[in-house]
Amino acid sequence: MTDAVDRALDILRHGGAVAIPTETVYGLAADASNESAVRRIFAIKQRPADHPLIVHIASSTALDHWAASVSAEAALLAEDCWPGPLTLLLPRGPSVLDVVTGGRDTVGLRVPAHPLTLELLARFGGGLAAPSANRFGQVSPTTAEHVRDDLGDDVDFVLDGGPCPIGVESTIVDCSTSPPQILRPGGIPDEAIAALLDGAPAPASGAQRASGMLASHYAPKARVEVFESTQQAQQRAARLEDVGQRVELLDASADLVDAARNLYERLRDADRRGCDTVVAVLPAPTGLGHAIRDRLIKAAGLG
Ligand code: TXA
Ligand code: MG
Secondary structure (H helix, E strand, O other): OHHHHHHHHHHHHOOOOEEEOOOOOOEEEEEOOOHHHHHHHHHHHOOOOOOOOEEEOOOHHHHHHHEOOOOHHHHHHHHHHOOOOEEEEEEEOOOOOHHHHOOOOEEEEEOOOOHHHHHHHHHHOOOEEOOEOOOOOEOOOOOHHHHHHHHHHHOOEEOOOOOOOOOOOOEEEEOOOOOOEEEEOOOOOHHHHHHHOOOOOOOOOOOOOOOOOOOOOOEOOOEEEEEOOHHHHHHHHHHHHHOOOOEEEEEOOOOHHHHHHHHHHHHHHHHHOOOOEEEEEOOOOOOOHHHHHHHHHHHOOOO
16 A cells, blocks of 8 residues: 555655545545646646635644634644544635635645545645545545546546545534634534534534535436435335336435445446436434535535
């Protein structure tokens, strides 16, 4: 495996683009201090320039390089959740490139919990700007094979770290405001963030400042319809099958850890099998249920 990390390191040092494993989804990484390398990430993803990238760092000791200030709340969240599926938005430091932040006054930072990527980051020394390694608006990749399917030869190297154990993206908490706000529910449940912040209000989701939160995100080719109950979903699926559709019934309401881990593979599988419609049962809004609901609702174009 170290051979693979050596290769990834060499490519990143020369301004290349490497897909990296994380505990959430695969990222498409470039040296965050190399403007042309970061531009290439946007080009490969076909992503608009006003959608900023998260900078992945080896540990919270690097925070001072990237952030102009770190609030007490941010320090506490970092201490408790890193390495892990949490992204903090902080006032950007003076050396952070505009291309990374989309010209905003904040920068997104996270320490991912994956041994290969942590080794890579420690040896690289700098930050790696990395969005999810899919084309803009499509389903995020949770295996190295998904990345190859999506990006093919556009990416210089895929560091294969196996399937991503969490399967949905990081929770994004804006710590540039007081109190902090949850902008995207993710791998760390909203309730855990609220508990760490001692009951400070942590809106479930829906705030608009994390761009990329357009309608129709995380979307497969199949149409996605969402329902609150299994019964409603089964009735809808039966009706669509009656009129000749190929339907995938996706019940994400039972085991939340399993549902999150396999969510994107299930959406991809529905496309591989040529399904017309994915009929999904939403989980209750608790724990990982917040993130699963958010992704399915966006995949349905209702976000
Ligand atoms: O789990 C994750 O967060 C994965 C892995 C690879 O780390 N990354 C990820 O990146 O999901 P991406 O780019 O697909 O989604 C990050 C979201 C985007 O909607 C982006 O616009 C938003 O975070 N974002 C990043 N920096 C921001 C900033 N400074 N202000 C507002 N939104 C920001
Ligand atoms: Mg993404």
